[in-house]
Amino acid sequence: MDKKSKSLSKNQKIVLDFIQKNKKPVKAYSILSNVQKKGINAPPQVYRALDKLIEIGKIHRVESQNSFVACKISNCNTPHKTVFSICNSCEIVSEINDPKLFKNLKDFRDKDGTVFDGYNLEFFGTCKSCKNKQIENTKH
Amino acid sequence: MDKKSKSLSKNQKIVLDFIQKNKKPVKAYSILSNVQKKGINAPPQVYRALDKLIEIGKIHRVESQNSFVACKISNCNTPHKTVFSICNSCEIVSEINDPKLFKNLKDFRDKDGTVFDGYNLEFFGTCKSCKNKQIENTKH
DNA sequence: AAAAATTTGTTATATTATAACACTATACTC
């Protein structure tokens, strides 16, 4: 049996389930208030589950937002190698899956030749939907 | 006269000065306690200065650390286009200035063809100095 | 079944960041 498929604990399942239901990244305290009915009462219970889920790659942390999002890349078990696009307007986050970019990042060495274990890349811009809305608004 | 060289306010100078003196990134409350003798008394005064300094590109925010570091790229006035390497062990942060990587990031488009205004890339690994120390330790 | 490792539940507290408001200084423009 695959080591990575070891089953999740109760709290880990509850937290993961809530994150996966959301299209947008969610905040820790929003998770907390939404899962209190399921018996999770205090911040440490949420943060522990988050830590574990990040460690096994099921979710990622969006650093610039202090928020958490489900991994969209199937069978991803590589935490800490993440690329996101973030809309400055609606704050929606998409995980980017671009082989060429991944290769560039994987192969990157600094001046010392240091190899890196991981990376986090966040692109900022205006998503298509928000851009269209802006154009609509200028028409009036 | 260059628009970008407009002079900084008193608090902005104090905060920038302190950040530039430090090799490692500094935390907001560490800045606060270190500049209290200069007349900065409360968090908002620090955060306002930080916001402005980030906006004009004099400093950058290290998202994964909630810390702030002076820009090392001369005449940088482009905020929100940053690449750092971060040592997992000593937490030292270096700003990376790699033209090829910059080009890759600048030219990146997502599937929709969206152009991005900015990006933040953080590489994680073990710096040369920490790696050497680890090797030293295994010898004993 | 005993030992080890992980997860849980809980209280308290640390850390990071912003809201709101009255006031002052600087720059802009006529």
Next chain:
DNA sequence: GAGTATAGTGTTATAATATAACAAATTTTT
């Protein structure tokens, strides 16, 4: 240079994010 717009200051209070510490329960390993 008087008036006004813009940016910055000082302050109090509080919001938002995250962890320490410890005892108990559960699961995994030997």
